[in-house]
Amino acid sequence: MVTPDSTKKKILLLTPHLTFGGAERVFHDHGEAFARRGHQVTECLFDQKVIAFPTQNALVSLDVPARPGVPGKLRTFWERVRRTGQIKKATSAQVCISHLEGADYLNLLSKGPERVILCIHNSKRHDPNIRGAVGWLRRTILMPQLYQRADKIVCVSRDLRQELLDTFGLPPEKVVTINNFFDVEGIARKSREALPPAEEELFATRPVLLASGRLGPEKNQLALLPVLAELHRRGQTATRLVLLGDGPVRPQLLARCRELGLRAWQAEDGQPFGPDYDVYFLGFQTNPFRYLARATVSLLPSLTEGFPMALCESMACRVPVASADCPTGPREILAPQTPASQYAAAPEWAEFGLLLPILTPGPGLPAAVSVWADSLSTLLADPELRRRYVAKAHERVQDFAPDRIMQQWEAVL
Secondary structure, eight states: OOOOOTTOOEEEEEESOBSSSHHHHHHHHHHHHHHHTTOEEEEEESOOSOBSSOOSSEEEEOOOOOOSHHHHHHHHHHHHHHHHHHHHHHTTOSEEEEESHHHHHHHHHTOOSSEEEEEEOSOSSSOTTSOHHHHHHIIIIIHHHHGGGOSEEEESSHHHHHHHHHHHOOOGGGEEEOOOOOOHHHHHHHHTSOOOHHHHHHHHHSOEEEEESOOSGGGOGGGHHHHHHHHHHTTOTTOEEEEEBOOTTHHHHHHHHHHHTOOEEEGGGTOOOOTTOSEEEEEOOSOTHHHHTTOSEEEEOOSOOSSOHHHHHHHHTTOOEEEEOOSSSHHHHHOTTSOTTOOOSSOEEOSSSEEEOOOOSSTTHHHHHHHHHHHHHHHHHOHHHHHHHHHHHHHHHGGGOHHHHHHHHHHHO
16 A cells, blocks of 8 residues: 655745746746655646746646626635635645735735745835735735734745834744755756857947847836946947847837937847947847857946846856845845845945946936946956856756755745
């Protein structure tokens, strides 16, 4: 007679959607990792309109369409809560792990005998989308009250954990930190794939600054354009900026390029790719690593993060990184021995990368732009410094290997 392994669980993973986002990518990676470790995994979405990350696990959806107006939205919400409970019962879920706030509410309000775990990816204190009356309701009523009902809350960075404790008064024993993991060997393998010849020429013949991520307000790519313009003004006209990803801010970025006199290339214009543009909009790439690995310096200009995957992926690609010291994640990654309360007011040449003041929009932006331009000039002009940071970055990213991180998740299960 074979005795079932009690350490293997029936796990339901819940998230609103599987579009091209960092949290969605983590959701997908966790699903694969749990399955490889012998757990029975079902992935549940609000709907299946877009599946950016296909899965080998069972995939179900709530199939409760959104309705307009306040009464319609309330009806949709409660039907989704009910449907989540039904799926938990149908899958005999022993553990339900939700990713992103909307899924957290459904997980908590449908709670039964299963263990309810929330995975927190983003700042609740600094998120610019939590605003107005609804934002006040979320931040002061819904999250503080409902999050108390979770069996465990997993934050992807140490600073997010402290933020939840300070903001919502949650019991410290209920909230833990487990960083995201990265397949360093897989990233390295993909980074060696060739680029089209014209793109290879750009990276081989020009200093290239690269930023990877959704083109959204919180990612703050707009602030990189005056940094590039300042570098050019100082005579570094060969330096190029490559933006990987797409999003709602692209039209503003293109308009700002025109204002600053920066020549922008995007495939939609029908112009041949060449090395004589200043800014390149390469859109979403299924393999961003082959671009990251060829960059001179990888940049993270974000106003807020959770645990920035693009930063660690650059480090895994053996590229020196320069990051805004924004909440939360960059300091934990690049200067882990420093206190979470510390923020860079000047360039901080940290152990594993360069931390810089946040490029906050407003009257202080020109001063921050000058600091970034000074620091990047130094980094671009010093190959030995870049080599040292490459070695240190690759050393640091080993701390986020899958086995090490998944052992921590097993303890939570």
